[in-house]
Amino acid sequence: MASTGSPCQAKNRHGERCGGFAVVGSRFCFWHNPSDADARKLARKKGGKARHGRVIGPVGEVAPVSLESIADVLALVAEAVNDVRRLENSIARARCIGYLAGIAGKALEMSELVKRIEALEARE
Numbered sequence: 001m002a003s004t005g006s007p008c009q010a011k012n013r014h015g016e017r018c019g020g021f022a023v024v025g026s027r028f029c030f031w032h033n034p035s036d037a038d039a040r041k042l043a044r045k046k047g048g049k050a051r052h053g054r055v056i057g058p059v060g061e062v063a064p065v066s067l068e069s070i071a072d073v074l075a076l077v078a079e080a081v082n083d084v085r086r087l088e089n090s091i092a093r094a095r096c097i098g099y100l101a102g103i104a105g106k107a108l109e110m111s112e113l114v115k116r117i118e119a120l121e122a123r124e
Contacts, residue, residue, distance in 0.1 A: 007020075008027070009027040071111075078104070
């Protein structure tokens with residue numbers, strides 16, 4: 001909906017004006033324009049669908065994981081990163097990927113330390 005740039009004339013229960021801009025041909029914004037009731041209903045419905053049901057796989061059918069080695073941890077983190085990458089792009093998604101990448105980096109660092117310790121023990 002195109003805006004006229006003029007403020008919406010609707011007021012809340014405290015008598016304060018809506019902060020939106022009136023749509024072309026109306027004194028009200030999209031959310032207060034009486035003739036846009038059907039469009040608002042459809043927008044709410046689409047918005048609700050867009051934010052729900054983003055489960056990637058069947059719930060409850062995920063195989064249990066074993067975390068007995070650094071390789072197991074890295075495999076789980078890699079799987080989690082790939083699952084998160086399938087979600088819509090957002091700040092939360094980016095933060096999650098960054099966090100998981102940090103865990104993977106620490107696990108890789110630990111793996112290198114384990115290899116070095118094993119090499120030193122083998123020399124003895």
